[in-house]
Amino acid sequence: MKSQAWVGVTLLKIACLYLMAGLLIGLVLAVRQDFTLVSVHAHIGLLGWASLAIAGLVYVVLPRCAGTRLAVVHFWLHNVGLPVMMVPLTVAVLRGDAGVEPTIAAGSVMVLAGLLAFTVNVMKNARAAEVRERVQSLVGS
Numbered sequence: 001m002k003s004q005a006w007v008g009v010t011l012l013k014i015a016c017l018y019l020m021a022g023l024l025i026g027l028v029l030a031v032r033q034d035f036t037l038v039s040v041h042a043h044i045g046l047l048g049w050a051s052l053a054i055a056g057l058v059y060v061v062l063p064r065c066a067g068t069r070l071a072v073v074h075f076w077l078h079n080v081g082l083p084v085m086m087v088p089l090t091v092a093v094l095r096g097d098a099g100v101e102p103t104i105a106a107g108s109v110m111v112l113a114g115l116l117a118f119t120v121n122v123m124k125n126a127r128a129a130e131v132r133e134r135v136q137s138l139v140g141s
Contacts, residue, residue, distance in 0.1 A: 012052075061134045
């Protein structure tokens with residue numbers, strides 16, 4: 001199980017970094033009263049913090065899902081695709097540079113493909129009995 005646990009725990013740690021980045025961007029937006037980067041702030045919050053944290057928890061609770069090739073594919077596509085999407089999105093918003101749109105699209109497709117792998121993984125490998133058993137062992141009931 002230890003070899004499977006890295007996916008969930010690592011996603012949770014990365015999600016926390018995105019949480020901090022999203023909060024910092026939100027604070028700067030609020031202090032400056034300039035909400036130009038609100039789309040970047042929202043994407044970091046939803047695709048970085050929320051999606052990665054939820055996926056990390058799913059992998060912790062469902063080791064059957066964590067131990068698959070689909071989990072590894074999800075991990076890498078999401079974690080490479082999100083910065084590929086966010087950096088040029090920031091450039092596009094700040095500079096009005098439409099030339100970065102293909103890169104934003106490439107990152108978006110990577111994240112989408114990663115989340116598709118996650119979805120297929122959960123649909124294929126999640127079992128209700130495993131969830132009950134795992135939750136009971138975690139809460140000590």
